[in-house]
Amino acid sequence: MTTIIDVAKQAGVSFKTVSRVLNGESNVRPETKDKVLQAAQALNYRVNSAARRLRSKTPHLVALFLNNPSRSYAQDVQIGAMAGCQDAGFTLVVEDPEKNGAIERLAAQDGLLGAILTPPQSDDPKIIARLNAARVPFVRIGTERSVAGSNQVGIDDRAAAVDMTNYLIGLGHRRIGFICGPQDHEASLRRYKGYCDALQAAGIAFDNDIIERGDFTYASGLTLSERLLALENRPSAIFASNDEMAAGCLAAAYRRNIRVPEKLSVTGFDDSPVARVIYPALTTLHQATRDMSQKAIALLDQKRRQDSDEEIVVKLPHELVIRDSTGPFIPN
Amino acid sequence: MTTIIDVAKQAGVSFKTVSRVLNGESNVRPETKDKVLQAAQALNYRVNSAARRLRSKTPHLVALFLNNPSRSYAQDVQIGAMAGCQDAGFTLVVEDPEKNGAIERLAAQDGLLGAILTPPQSDDPKIIARLNAARVPFVRIGTERSVAGSNQVGIDDRAAAVDMTNYLIGLGHRRIGFICGPQDHEASLRRYKGYCDALQAAGIAFDNDIIERGDFTYASGLTLSERLLALENRPSAIFASNDEMAAGCLAAAYRRNIRVPEKLSVTGFDDSPVARVIYPALTTLHQATRDMSQKAIALLDQKRRQDSDEEIVVKLPHELVIRDSTGPFIPN
DNA sequence: CTGAAAGCGCTAACAC
């Protein structure tokens, strides 16, 4: 195992200088820095995070507040957060933000680096207020509503919905139904906005009859799709705001013997595990949920190091994933 | 922050004795041990894993070999493993066992505690042989086939399938279809065995016509259920060996307009996230996948400490989860 | 069975 002492010898500097370089402290001459970095590389040096943590009493606890009805979403967030913690040698504590006093109890703990908020808590003013009162730094995930002094990581939901809608339009669909997510959910509204914007840009008339309000559950997707499919002039495509509702939509299509994608195109959003498990496999919009929470932890860490107060907003890329639930519009 | 020195003072012993107690070394008088434990409790002492790892050059890397088609299963395993690692201050490396040389590369690494194998690799003789050749300790998850020198963590699949079948029989069902998992999958065979055993115990004649062989995919569940439901004398209940096939079964029932659970009871196995997302919510058998991998890591750790070679087999409890996809048998 | 001394790899504080 190589230590900073080995690196220092190789580079011909004191081991303290190596430490400085490794921690990105500013007062090191660039050429010295290069020498150190090269030596570290050559010796395949890896920091010993145990030693670092032992010495520097830097916070090592990260709280993930998680209370989301979608288990797959929760799992993705958690895996990303755990990965982020391992990267930096932190310990993750997963807590239910609704639990009484959970926030305050954690804030009182020693060595709390910060917290991560997930939807729908990302947009809950009460929770944000409690966090601020307890002076706990936090990052909000999967939201775009800005809040004073808050960092956030997410995708551009509107743009993503535009992409999805344009894809359907490109397939020849003109009558595209839309199933909204819950109204108190920031991302839902942005997705709806994207849908509307894309229609307008394509010069397609907006029709309120083929817009439904769901709540992200399979059941709501099923019921509302039944309604859409019962219409005399039913849509040739349905854009559901998440995968679980899209799954419900597929079931509704089955019931009515409407073949997907021949007679009906269906799309979801999120690229959750359901999307692959269902038949036909869902065309959906992949968002890197895992990366979000991982990134969020890196953010927390970085902000502490730089002792920075500025609000950081990170936008991650999204990706349209085309599977089997969508196809070209075929007139009857 | 309390240290072992604080605990030692409180207990009136030297701090080394505290260390001994904490590490479960044998040569400590029981009463001394009690005193120390009480003091630790009173002071709310928590080991500083950073300090421990820094000093004791104990292995800190755990490899999780994961290559499972079911994403939800994989996530569960991973979350459990990460939790187990955090408990003990280990670092988790997730690897694809099929990747060329992955096993050997890891084995060559410094500080590898051991590996965790998940299905279907848990029963792959080649992989087991390579692990043995590289002298990497490992724990196999979700399997019951015993292999010389191997530790395993799982549930009693046969007993669980018996419970499920008995539940259906208790509802009055006599004609219970069964959809097998893949034949090379140890757990599949045990589940099938449990189904057969329960039927026999209840004096129900076994009927080969209502047994199908699936492969754990949604698509196979759909196709095979179609076949079962097309039978003149179709079953009143179908027991699918995992949730994804059960989901396919529900879709098949929809297609034929067979109402679930009124006209057909459907059960899955695993209690994966799909089970809740689908309509009607699946009656299934919960197995604590997360706990399994967490437990597996604790096992690896324990075995290293005790320098033990004995084979350990851990059986975790399972639980029948009754939701909405099953109901009493109603004659036509 | 228990204790004293040494030191893991790193960073904080203070020199120079």
Add this chain to the structure above:
DNA sequence: GTGTTAGCGCTTTCAG
């Protein structure tokens, strides 16, 4: 800009 010294909390020798 860079180096020196001390010591984090724990386990590992080695003595009793």
